[in-house]
Amino acid sequence: MRFLTVIVGAIFGVTFCKSSQHDVIVIQLLTVNYTNPCQRTFITVHIDPTLSKRNNKKKYNDTITNAELKIISQSLFDEDKKNFLSLVNVNYQGFLNASNIGEDQAPESLLQIDTNILNNDPIITNMKRLYDNFEMNSSIDEIKTDEEEMEENDFIKLIMETSVMKLTMEILAKAGFTSSDPHHHFKLIKTLWFDFYPRHRKLNRTSSGFEHVFLSEIKKGKIIGLHNWIYFGNVERHNQLNYKGWLSKVKLRDRAQVVKVNFSLNGLNKTVSSFFIGTSPELEMALYTLCFHMRPNRSCRMTCDGIPFSITTYSLTHDNRKFVATAYVNL
Ligand SMILES: *[C@@H]1O[C@H](CO)[C@@H](O)[C@H](O)[C@H]1NC(C)=O
Ligand SMILES: *[C@@H]1O[C@H](CO)[C@@H](O)[C@H](O)[C@H]1NC(C)=O
Ligand SMILES: *[C@@H]1O[C@H](CO)[C@@H](O)[C@H](O)[C@H]1NC(C)=O
Ligand SMILES: *[C@@H]1O[C@H](CO)[C@@H](O)[C@H](O)[C@H]1NC(C)=O
Ligand SMILES: *[C@@H]1O[C@H](CO)[C@@H](O)[C@H](O)[C@H]1NC(C)=O
Ligand SMILES: *[C@@H]1O[C@H](CO)[C@@H](O)[C@H](O)[C@H]1NC(C)=O
Ligand SMILES: *[C@@H]1O[C@H](CO)[C@@H](O)[C@H](O)[C@H]1NC(C)=O
Ligand SMILES: *[C@@H]1O[C@H](CO)[C@@H](O)[C@H](O)[C@H]1NC(C)=O
Numbered sequence: 601m602r603f604l605t606v607i608v609g610a611i612f613g614v615t616f617c618k619s620s621q622h623d624v625i626v627i628q629l630l631t632v633n634y635t636n637p638c639q640r641t642f643i644t645v646h647i648d649p650t651l652s653k654r655n656n657k658k659k660y661n662d663t664i665t666n667a668e669l670k671i672i673s674q675s676l677f678d679e680d681k682k683n684f685l686s687l688v689n690v691n692y693q694g695f696l697n698a699s700n701i702g703e704d705q706a707p708e709s710l711l712q713i714d715t716n717i718l719n720n721d722p723i724i725t726n727m728k729r730l731y732d733n734f735e736m737n738s739s740i741d742e743i744k745t746d747e748e749e750m751e752e753n754d755f756i757k758l759i760m761e762t763s764v765m766k767l768t769m770e771i772l773a774k775a776g777f778t779s780s781d782p783h784h785h786f787k788l789i790k791t792l793w794f795d796f797y798p799r800h801r802k803l804n805r806t807s808s809g810f811e812h813v814f815l816s817e818i819k820k821g822k823i824i825g826l827h828n829w830i831y832f833g834n835v836e837r838h839n840q841l842n843y844k845g846w847l848s849k850v851k852l853r854d855r856a857q858v859v860k861v862n863f864s865l866n867g868l869n870k871t872v873s874s875f876f877i878g879t880s881p882e883l884e885m886a887l888y889t890l891c892f893h894m895r896p897n898r899s900c901r902m903t904c905d906g907i908p909f910s911i912t913t914y915s916l917t918h919d920n921r922k923f924v925a926t927a928y929v930n931l
Contacts, residue, residue: 664775664894666901672771673902676886677855679764682721685856685878687714688829696845696862705845710861711833711877723762724830726755727814727881731834734811738799738819741806752794759882760786768886777893792889797918809924813888814881816865823870827928828884829877841865847872848931852904855879860931876929887911888927899930 664672689712694705718724733748735741744752759765760782769778769785778784796805799819807817816826826832835841847860860874876884891900892913900911909929916925 669890669894669900670903670908672890673887674904676764676767676883676890677852677904679767680880680883681763682880682883683855683878684713684717684721684880685854687717688712688833688878690857690859690877692846692849692859693843694845696847700845703844704842706843708843709836709841710843710846710859711829711836713830713833713837718830718834721880723755723758723881726751726758727830728834730755730810731815731831734808734815735806736811736816736818738806738817738824739803741803742796742808742811744796752790756786756789756794759885760789762880762882764880764882764886765789768890771890772893775893789885789889791921792892792924793885795921795923797916797923809927813924813927814884818868821868823865823868823873825926826865826870826873827875827926828881829875829879830881832875835865850907850909850931852907852909855904858909858929858931874928874931887929888913888924892924892927 691708691710691712692706693708693710694700694703696703696705718728729751730748733744733751735743760769765785769782769788770780772778772788773780773785778788793809796808798804799807799817811817812825814828815831817824832841836843842864844862844864847862849857849859851857856879857877858874859877860872862872863870887902888911891902891911892915894900895911896913896915898912900913902909902911909931911927912930913927914925915922917923
C-alpha cells in the first residue's frame with residue numbers, strides 16, 4: 601500500500617496520511633506517554649469510508665476499533681488547550697449508597713466555579729446566553745425566536761472554530777459521516793444538537809440534545825438530562841439545586857474529574873446524573889459527537905492520560921432524522 605502524507609495544518613501531535621490505492625484512510629496520531637513525556641509513538645488509525653455508509657449492524661465497530669477510539673479521545677483532550685479544573689472548587693461531601701437511600705449527605709454545594717471562567721471564556725459566556733432559550737418542561741413545545749436562533753448560531757460558530765472540534769470533524773469526514781465542507785460541519789452540529797424533537801408522542805418540538813445534556817428537562821415530575829458541570833454550578837449558585845451526595849467519582853489526572861451524583865432541582869428529584877468537571881463545552885460536545893457516530897446507543901470506551909472512562913449516547917429518530925436523545929460520561 602502506498603501512502604501519500606498530507607499534513608493538514610498545525611494540529612498538535614496529529615498527522616493525516618491518505619492511502620492513494622484503496623479508499624482506506626489512514627490517520628497517524630502521535631501519542632505521548634504521560635509517565636514518560638519524551639516517549640512519543642505514532643499510532644495508525646485505519647478508517648474505511650465505505651463501511652460507515654453500509655447499512656449493516658457491524659458498520660460502526662468495523663470503521664474504528666475501541667483501541668483507536670481511545671487514542672482519538674486522548675488526542676481530543678490534548679487538543680483542548682483549556683483546562684478549567686484548577687479554577688473549580690469541588691466539595692464532594694457525603695458518599696451515597698444503599699445504606700443511606702433518600703438521605704441528604706451534603707449540606708454544602710458541590711461546585712464553586714471561579715467567576716473568571718464564566719465571564720472571560722467567550723464560548724462559556726455564549727453558552728450561558730442560551731440558558732433562557734428553553735422550556736424545561738418536556739410536555740410543552742419549544743419556540744425559537746430569531747434572537748435565540750442568532751445566539752445559537754453564534755455559539756455553534758465559536759465551537760466550530762476550536763481545534764478540538766476541527767479535529768473531530770476531520771475524523772468524522774474521513775469516516776464518511778460528513779464532507780470536508782465547514783458548512784456541513786455547522787449543519788451537522790446544529791441539526792444533531794439544536795433542532796427540536798419530541799419527547800412525548802403527541803408533541804413535535806419539546807426537546808433538543810443541547811437542552812437535555814447541557815441544561816436539563818422535566819419529564820413526569822422528574823429531572824432528566826443535566827450532564828454539564830457549568831450548568832450544574834450555575835443552578836447551584838442560584839440556590840435552585842440541592843446536591844445530596846456522590847455515588848462514584850474518578851480523576852482524569854489533572855485534566856478533569858468525572859462524578860455521579862444525586863440531587864434535586866427546583867424540588868424535583870434526580871436519582872443519578874454523571875458529568876465531567878473542568879472540561880470545556882467544545883471538548884464535551886466533540887467527545888459526545890464522536891461517540892454518537894461511532895458507538896450510537898452503546899458505550900464508547902475512551903481514555904485520558906491512561907485513565908479509562910466511557911461515554912454513552914442514544915440517538916432518536918424523528919421525521920427520518922437522527923438527534924441526540926442523550927449523551928453522558930459514565931462511571
Ligand atoms: C510509559 O513510560 C513508562 C516509563 O518509562 C513505561 O513503564 C510504560 O511502559 C510506558 N507505557 C507505554 C504504553 O509505552
Ligand atoms: C461490534 O458489533 C457487534 C454487533 O452490534 C457487537 O456484538 C460487538 O460486541 C461489537 N464489538 C465491539 C468491539 O464493539
Ligand atoms: C455504604 O458505604 C459505607 C461507607 O463506605 C459502608 O460502610 C457500607 O457498608 C456501604 N453499604 C452498602 C450497603 O454498600
Ligand atoms: C437518590 O435520590 C433519590 C430520590 O430521587 C432516591 O430515591 C435514591 O435512592 C437516591 N439514590 C441513592 C443511591 O441514594
Ligand atoms: C425526592 O426524594 C426524597 C428523598 O431523597 C423524597 O423524600 C421526596 O419525597 C422525593 N420527592 C419527590 C417529589 O418525589
Ligand atoms: C408541564 O406541563 C404540563 C402541560 O402543560 C403540565 O401539566 C405540568 O404540570 C407541567 N409540569 C411542571 C413540573 O411544571
Ligand atoms: C405536529 O406536526 C404535525 C405535522 O406537521 C401536525 O399535523 C400536528 O398537528 C403537530 N402536533 C402538534 C401537537 O403541534
Ligand atoms: C438507537 O435506538 C433508537 C431507539 O431504539 C433508534 O431509533 C435508533 O435508530 C438507534 N440508532 C442507531 C444508530 O442504531
